[in-house]
Amino acid sequence: MTTRSTIASEAARPTExxxxxxxxxxxxxxxxxxxxxKRAYDLFLQNLVKGTSHLSxxxxxxxxxxxxxxxxxxxxxxxxxxxxxxxxxxxxxxGVLGELLGRQCGLMQGxxxxxxxxxxxxxxxxxxxxxxxxxxxxxxxxxxxxxxxxDQVSVCFFGDGTTNIGAFHEALNLAAxxxxxxxxxxxxxxxxxxxxxxxxxxxxxxxxxxAQAYGLKPINIDGNDADAVYRVAREWIGHARAxxxxxxxxxxxxxxxxxxxxxxxxYRPPGELEEWLARDPLALYRSRLIGLGFEEGTLRSxxxxxQRAVDEATEAAKASPPAPPALIEKDVWAxxxxxxxx
Amino acid sequence: xAQLxxxxxxxxxxxxxxxRDESVVFLGEDVADAGGVFKAxxxxxxxxxxxxxxxxxxxEQAIIGAAMGAAMTGLRPIAEIMFSDFxxxxxxxxANEIAKARYMSGGQISLPLVIRTANGAxxxxxxxxxxxxxxxxxxxxxxxxxxxxxxxxxKGLLAAAVRDPDPVIVFEHxxxxxxxxxxxxxxxxxxxxxxxxxxxxxxVTLVALAAMVPRALEAAEQLDREDxxxxxxxxxxxxxxxxxxxxxxxxxKTGRLYTIEENPRLCGWxxxxxxxxxxxxxxxxxxxIVRITTPHVPLPAADALEDNTIPTVExxxxxxxxxxx
Numbered sequence: 001m002t003t004r005s006t007i008a009s010e011a012a013r014p015t016e017x018x019x020x021x022x023x024x025x026x027x028x029x030x031x032x033x034x035x036x037x038k039r040a041y042d043l044f045l046q047n048l049v050k051g052t053s054h055l056s057x058x059x060x061x062x063x064x065x066x067x068x069x070x071x072x073x074x075x076x077x078x079x080x081x082x083x084x085x086x087x088x089x090x091x092x093x094x095g096v097l098g099e100l101l102g103r104q105c106g107l108m109q110g111x112x113x114x115x116x117x118x119x120x121x122x123x124x125x126x127x128x129x130x131x132x133x134x135x136x137x138x139x140x141x142x143x144x145x146x147x148x149x150x151d152q153v154s155v156c157f158f159g160d161g162t163t164n165i166g167a168f169h170e171a172l173n174l175a176a177x178x179x180x181x182x183x184x185x186x187x188x189x190x191x192x193x194x195x196x197x198x199x200x201x202x203x204x205x206x207x208x209x210x211a212q213a214y215g216l217k218p219i220n221i222d223g224n225d226a227d228a229v230y231r232v233a234r235e236w237i238g239h240a241r242a243x244x245x246x247x248x249x250x251x252x253x254x255x256x257x258x259x260x261x262x263x264x265x266x267y268r269p270p271g272e273l274e275e276w277l278a279r280d281p282l283a284l285y286r287s288r289l290i291g292l293g294f295e296e297g298t299l300r301s302x303x304x305x306x307q308r309a310v311d312e313a314t315e316a317a318k319a320s321p322p323a324p325p326a327l328i329e330k331d332v333w334a335x336x337x338x339x340x341x342x
Numbered sequence: 343x344a345q346l347x348x349x350x351x352x353x354x355x356x357x358x359x360x361x362r363d364e365s366v367v368f369l370g371e372d373v374a375d376a377g378g379v380f381k382a383x384x385x386x387x388x389x390x391x392x393x394x395x396x397x398x399x400x401x402e403q404a405i406i407g408a409a410m411g412a413a414m415t416g417l418r419p420i421a422e423i424m425f426s427d428f429x430x431x432x433x434x435x436x437a438n439e440i441a442k443a444r445y446m447s448g449g450q451i452s453l454p455l456v457i458r459t460a461n462g463a464x465x466x467x468x469x470x471x472x473x474x475x476x477x478x479x480x481x482x483x484x485x486x487x488x489x490x491x492x493x494x495x496x497k498g499l500l501a502a503a504v505r506d507p508d509p510v511i512v513f514e515h516x517x518x519x520x521x522x523x524x525x526x527x528x529x530x531x532x533x534x535x536x537x538x539x540x541x542x543x544x545x546v547t548l549v550a551l552a553a554m555v556p557r558a559l560e561a562a563e564q565l566d567r568e569d570x571x572x573x574x575x576x577x578x579x580x581x582x583x584x585x586x587x588x589x590x591x592x593x594x595k596t597g598r599l600y601t602i603e604e605n606p607r608l609c610g611w612x613x614x615x616x617x618x619x620x621x622x623x624x625x626x627x628x629x630x631i632v633r634i635t636t637p638h639v640p641l642p643a644a645d646a647l648e649d650n651t652i653p654t655v656e657x658x659x660x661x662x663x664x665x666x667x
């Protein structure tokens with residue numbers, strides 16, 4: 001795996017460019033995402049969460065690294081695999097778990113579900129469940145920021161499979177032509193649902209190898225290393241914020257669970273999962289912090305606090321009433337209703 | 343009153359709203375320098391500049407996505423899809439994303455945007471540039487749908503659509519772009535969800551939309567003249583919201599309902615109207631509801647074929663004559 005050399009060089013790099021506070025908040029974000037998603041999985045097994053769910057277990061460093069580099073008024077657009085990105089922007093755990101449980105306390109009061117987590121107040125502008133659809137929408141938010149002169153940046157996350165759908169190419173071209181403040185971030189987890197991405201894609205790096213077609217620089221990063229992600233995010237968000245146009249970033253990572261709840265992931269070659277588990281972003285970051293001299297006690301206290309927060313959020317969500325039927329005909333229109341006739 | 347063509351009224355409506363509100367922006371293919379392939383946006387670039395009037399590549403998903411993202415972050419975009427047939431290319435953005443964003447987000451996302459598109463037959467463009475597809479939009483919860491039939495209505499309904507807090511699709515009719523009509527001077531803002539009674543009669547009620555409206559009016563004159571059949575003509579104007587009050591009242595008065603629809607037969611707007619009337623004013627009816635539509639076929643290109651595919655004045659007159667006795 002080429003990423004091993006990246007890790008080695010990462011450890012050898014001067015580290016002062018990321019301050020202690022940022023490092024601890026990155027660690028906390030990684031933990032929060034991991035813990036909430038593990039809890040979501042447990043709730044599935046208890047049959048409390050219905051429908052489907054797409055977890056980011058193993059991919060947390062991408063969400064954490066970008067969110068840590070974003071300003072609170074920047075925009076996030078993500079996919080149906082969006083719990084991580086929504087939490088990373090600061091959406092409350094109880095709102096996320098409540099939505100998965102179909103409770104009134106859910107971020108969208110149960111109207112959207114796992115695949116559509118949205119928290120506009122936190123800049124999480126929606127999770128989109130039709131592959132590729134949100135790239136053009138992220139452009140629109142970036143266009144609006146450019147038009148209003150606010151220097152906000154729009155960051156759009158998607159999987160490797162998205163690079164083969166038309167909307168990806170339409171969005172990249174328009175973003176480049178209009179020089180929009182938008183970052184397209186491909187989380188290449190090696191599989192398009194159940195199919196190895198390499199078997200259905202004409203190039204080796206599904207996103208980065210397409211960058212030059214839109215006049216952009218190919219950027220490949222280690223998506224399991226939160227520091228590497230954070231550095232690249234900081235650099236290119238700054239670039240976009242300064243009015244220098246879009247970027248396309250490919251973060252190589254791996255989901256250690258199946259595509260969705262229904263997928264046991266039997267298509268993995270032997271040893272692959274184990275190899276990636278050895279590079280688990282959370283374990284990797286913890287040992288990095290210890291290596292940098294952070295106190296074991298400091299990390300333990302963060303771990304304890306996150307665990308308590310997840311437990312409390314779980315209990316609060318479970319205690320919240322089911323979404324009431326009165327919501328069915330609510331919020332089709334801006335007037336709060338759904339009337340189509342007089 | 344000023345005499346404006348339908349296409350001039352479109353440009354006037356957009357200009358009125360852009361002048362009033364800086365958050366109104368306009369994008370589409372060939373809309374800026376060229377003034378639109380139907381010349382319905384001539385002069386907007388010169389007046390409002392390239393920051394607000396933007397040409398796009400041939401990328402319908404990118405156009406509609408840009409409008410959506412801009413609308414959810416404070417702008418009021420107007421997006422043009424050159425031919426309504428091309429809505430199929432970006433239908434995901436419209437049907438799955440725009441229509442559902444407010445609902446799925448529990449009311450967090452607002453999308454005050456307008457999609458304008460040239461709909462309908464009569465130009466001999468063949469099956470992929472001539473369809474009437476307003477029923478596609480009508481069937482998706484979360485979209486408002488209007489289809490104006492004259493210059494004043496297209497200006498006023500377009501302005502109302504821009505000011506509406508919800509997504510609105512404005513189906514302009516390409517066979518009407520050259521038609522002239524009186525448009526009141528000064529600011530004009532119409533109301534979505536309102537039908538208009540254009541002619542009052544006693545015997546039959548003809549309900550029509552867009553380019554079928556002038557045909558219904560002409561048929562009504564002919565029926566009066568030649569058969570002493572007195573027809574009410576109602577312009578539906580707005581499919582969502584639908585002005586069922588007016589439509590039910592005007593049907594009840596004559597007891598006979600005819601829908602005149604340019605769309606192919608199955609699931610046209612008239613089918614929904616017929617079901618509402620059958621359910622809610624059945625005992626006011628003096629005979630069967632009759633739908634006059636395009637047959638359930640794709641549209642042919644040749645003039646001799648196209649002219650006889652969509653409902654003609656002759657077909658309307660003949661159908662009413664045969665069935666209203």
